[in-house]
Amino acid sequence: MGDVVDIIEEKVVAPVVAAQGGTDGILMSGKGGIVESIDAKLSALDPITLEEMSGIRLMNRIDTKFLVNVRNLPTLLEMAKQDYYVQRIGDLRKAFYRTLYYDTPEATMYVVHQDGKLNRQKIRVREYVESNLMFLEVKKKNNKGRTSKKRITITDENVLHNEEAIAFLDEKSKFKMNEIDFRLRNSFFRITLVNKEKSERLTIDFNINFENCVTGVKNTIPKLCIVEVKQDGNAHSHFKDYLASLRIKKRSISKYCLGMVLTDPSLKYNRFKEKIRYINKL
Secondary structure (H helix, E strand, O other): OOEEEOOOOOOOOOOOOOEOOOOOOOOOOOOOOHHHHHHHHHOOOEEEOHHHHOOOOOOOEEEEEEEEEHHHHHHHHHHHOOOEEEEOEOOEOOEEEEEEEEEOOOOHHHHHHHOOOOOEEEEEEEEEOOOOEEEEEEEEEOOOOOEEEEEEEOOOOOOOOOHHHHHHHHHHOOOOHHHOEEEEEEEEEEEEEEEOOOOEEEEEEEEEEEEEOOOOOEEEOOOEEEEEEEEEOOOOOHHHHHHHHOOOOEOOOOHHHHHHHHHOOOOOOHHHHHHHHHHHOO
């Protein structure tokens, strides 16, 4: 079983990853590229609008993540065309996201996760580029595996001197604004699917790029695709069946922690070594 979500998600071996701009043998764009193949498969799925999706309430949500080679994505989307809708915003069936994570100078939020502490939180600004929306978010996870997310609308990613944002953190976070600063940026494409029974929603993130605001290091893993299935209680998931047919087992990783490991060589990452090895073998 994955995580239940409350609705209002000493170094021994250096990570082996593709440098920014590398393709790891995958042509991400252009004629014949993987993105062209993904777009073609998405066009075969029935669309669902944001307005139609707003009525979907997963009251006892179970979240499960999978790390997938992006080459498997066209096959998975082909399997999904009879059972799932794809979210459409305007004419677009995939959305571009940008995220800015805040942390302390000591990277406390990363270290708490690396040290295996069960009560933890992350502070981020999430930008939905095509929708022209931006939110400051506090995401918490407790010792029972329950995740909650609180957010407010903002207009500028730099919230260090934003009075409303300062008050929001005072209420929702254990970190104060004067304790944190820019730490990591990422960007990615996201596909959102909803099953025809409307008891499940899933996100598919790919072409994930990182840039560290402290070290200046940029990195990416072109072959990595992160699938997160969000289902209502124990409702059956066709998409999990598709993944099982490809022998893909559940495995989670925090994009923030992954990005920090890939862009800051000063950090310990014992907790993530096995996951990095798994990603390298995809």
